[in-house]
Amino acid sequence: MPEMIPADSVGLVTAQTMRFDDPLQLECGRVLAEYALIYETYGELNAQGSNAVLICHALSSDHHAAGYHSMDDNKPGWWDTCIGPGKPIDTRHFYVVCLNNLGGCKGSSGPATMNPETGKPYGPDFPVVTVKDWVNSQRRLAEALGIEQWAAVIGGSLGGMQVLQWSIEYPDRIRHAVVIAAAPKLSAQNIAFNEVARQAILADPEFHQGRYYEHDTQPRQGLMLARMLGHITYLSDDSMRAKFGRELREGKLNFGFDVEFQVESYLRYQGRAFVEHFDANTYLLMTKALDYFDPASQCGDSLSLAMKQVTASFLVVSFTSDWRFAPSRSLEIVKALLDNNKKVSYGEIEASQGHDAFLMPIPRYMELFSAYMARVVEEVR
Amino acid sequence: MSAAQLRADLAIISEWIEPGSSVLDLGCGDGALLACLQDNRQVSGYGLEIDSENIARCVAAGVNVIQTDLDAGLSEFDDSSFDYVVMAHTLQAVSYPERLLQEMLRVGREGIVTFPNFGHWLNRLGLAFGGRMPVSRTLPQAWYDTPNIHLCTLADFELLCEKNGIAILQRTVVDYAHRASFIAGLAPNLLGEIALYRFQRL
Numbered sequence: 198m199p200e201m202i203p204a205d206s207v208g209l210v211t212a213q214t215m216r217f218d219d220p221l222q223l224e225c226g227r228v229l230a231e232y233a234l235i236y237e238t239y240g241e242l243n244a245q246g247s248n249a250v251l252i253c254h255a256l257s258s259d260h261h262a263a264g265y266h267s268m269d270d271n272k273p274g275w276w277d278t279c280i281g282p283g284k285p286i287d288t289r290h291f292y293v294v295c296l297n298n299l300g301g302c303k304g305s306s307g308p309a310t311m312n313p314e315t316g317k318p319y320g321p322d323f324p325v326v327t328v329k330d331w332v333n334s335q336r337r338l339a340e341a342l343g344i345e346q347w348a349a350v351i352g353g354s355l356g357g358m359q360v361l362q363w364s365i366e367y368p369d370r371i372r373h374a375v376v377i378a379a380a381p382k383l384s385a386q387n388i389a390f391n392e393v394a395r396q397a398i399l400a401d402p403e404f405h406q407g408r409y410y411e412h413d414t415q416p417r418q419g420l421m422l423a424r425m426l427g428h429i430t431y432l433s434d435d436s437m438r439a440k441f442g443r444e445l446r447e448g449k450l451n452f453g454f455d456v457e458f459q460v461e462s463y464l465r466y467q468g469r470a471f472v473e474h475f476d477a478n479t480y481l482l483m484t485k486a487l488d489y490f491d492p493a494s495q496c497g498d499s500l501s502l503a504m505k506q507v508t509a510s511f512l513v514v515s516f517t518s519d520w521r522f523a524p525s526r527s528l529e530i531v532k533a534l535l536d537n538n539k540k541v542s543y544g545e546i547e548a549s550q551g552h553d554a555f556l557m558p559i560p561r562y563m564e565l566f567s568a569y570m571a572r573v574v575e576e577v578r
Numbered sequence: 579m580s581a582a583q584l585r586a587d588l589a590i591i592s593e594w595i596e597p598g599s600s601v602l603d604l605g606c607g608d609g610a611l612l613a614c615l616q617d618n619r620q621v622s623g624y625g626l627e628i629d630s631e632n633i634a635r636c637v638a639a640g641v642n643v644i645q646t647d648l649d650a651g652l653s654e655f656d657d658s659s660f661d662y663v664v665m666a667h668t669l670q671a672v673s674y675p676e677r678l679l680q681e682m683l684r685v686g687r688e689g690i691v692t693f694p695n696f697g698h699w700l701n702r703l704g705l706a707f708g709g710r711m712p713v714s715r716t717l718p719q720a721w722y723d724t725p726n727i728h729l730c731t732l733a734d735f736e737l738l739c740e741k742n743g744i745a746i747l748q749r750t751v752v753d754y755a756h757r758a759s760f761i762a763g764l765a766p767n768l769l770g771e772i773a774l775y776r777f778q779r780l
Contacts, residue, residue, distance in 0.1 A: 512637070532654050544637075545645045569637050572637070
């Protein structure tokens with residue numbers, strides 16, 4: 198609980214919901230006749246509408262990127278380290294928008310929301326949405342908010358993929374693209390991890406072909422396993438060693454299968470906590486969106502070709518210990534931009550925290566991010 | 579940034595670069611050269627730099643910068659992508675200077691390098707009479723604690739160019755304060771402290 202709101206926080210925030218009834222054509226061929234998007238905004242849109250920044254969230258996060266919902270919150274939004282007065286995405290200058298993507302479970306239309314055709318939760322009937330679909334829905338939200346062009350679209354991990362898609366799909370609607378700890382497509386290893394996570398959920402007897410809401414249950418065990426697995430890929434070998442080593446919870450071996458090592462305890466805790474606030478069907482959808490993302494596939498597998506029409510300036514950032522989306526993956530994006538003589542800067546931040554580093558206030562990272570955004574502010578003025 | 583605010587060797591280089599051209603700056607530091615060229619000569623391009631602090635400085639200066647280790651080569655860049663490839667005070671600090679020179683002229687039409695001249699008379703005196711590796715204004719670190727691992731003289735550099743089929747288009751020597759002098763021009767390999775070269779493929 199924040200006893201008092203820190204001075205560099207956006208403070209207390211309230212989410213809003215926008216309903217859309219113009220049908221959205223999806224990449225899978227299906228159409229969403231109506232849908233809702235929940236979002237938060239921080240800062241003020243200027244008179245010219247030129248200072249808007251879109252934050253794209255990653256696999257398991259949501260629209261609550263910064264600030265607190267109430268004084269009872271024990272922690273702020275997921276990217277509070279980077280959004281707020283005096284922070285890299287400075288809310289004294291920018292109007293920041295962050296939404297929960299379609300298929301999510303935090304208030305935007307998703308598997309757990311009511312299907313108007315059946316009067317029951319969509320469950321497995323919610324269409325498989327892609328990064329492209331998300332960007333299209335984000336564009337509609339932008340229009341509804343009176344934003345013709347984003348000063349910047351920013352995201353880490355799966356969020357970075359949305360940024361990439363924005364720059365390709367709507368080059369005239371984005372001036373700056375900040376792509377952090379991302380990749381232009383998943384590797385076979387990435388997909389393999391996602392598949393194990395999905396199998397964990399699908400194999401849970403409580404899954405009921407995705408209609409677990411109707412059985413008043415949820416595949417807790419499966420979702421927990423999926424999260425535990427995912428969590429390992431967000432950390433680095435070094436950071437796990439530093440945090441847990443081989444430390445034992447009770448100081449001795451018990452020769453059994455209960456929690457003995459601290460790392461086991463930590464993973465189980467993370468898994469259990471996740472199940473309390475996340476939906477298994479959403480997890481399935483989000484991992485599929487990750488797997489499918491591959492903008493180069495439309496252009497003979499040439500990312501350079503796919504990025505030919507890009508007009509945005511780019512900041513690409515990677516972290517040395519990130520093995521989920523290693524620096525070499527970010528360099529693929531950089532190379533495609535260089536091939537096209539696009540404006541791009543690239544920083545490889547020395548960090549031990551693995552993929553999760555993109556959420557952390559690492560001084561060199563904050564310095565680079567702030568320096569870039571300060572240039573964006575100058576253009577907005 | 580104006581050319582007058584630039585370090586003197588960079589100011590000389592900026593004079594060598596045609597307005598409106600494209601430049602790749604290897605070891606671009608805080609991006610001062612590219613910032614100046616962008617502002618005053620409508621030049622476009624990228625800087626390559628290894629140091630994180632400098633990356634943020636370049637970004638703050640509005641310079642496109644890619645964090646990379648020059649020892650890994652320039653494989654991110656296609657053949658003939660730039661009018662000029664510049665490397666100021668960096669040649670002596672890389673692991674493979676010969677390979678990098680070849681790479682410079684693969685991705686660029688012309689190359690420009692500057693380096694401290696090991697043949698300067700003070701260095702010669704230091705080694706001849708002191709019997710020890712010279713420590714000077716341009717080479718201030720001790721031999722065991724220096725990034726300058728591939729020192730050469732003007733004659734050495736020109737020999738390497740010859741071996742690689744590289745034609746020297748322009749040569750200037752300056753002193754520590756980057757002043758050119760008539761005297762140094764008479765015996766550059768003896769009197770020049772810092773060498774500046776512009777070159778292309780034969």
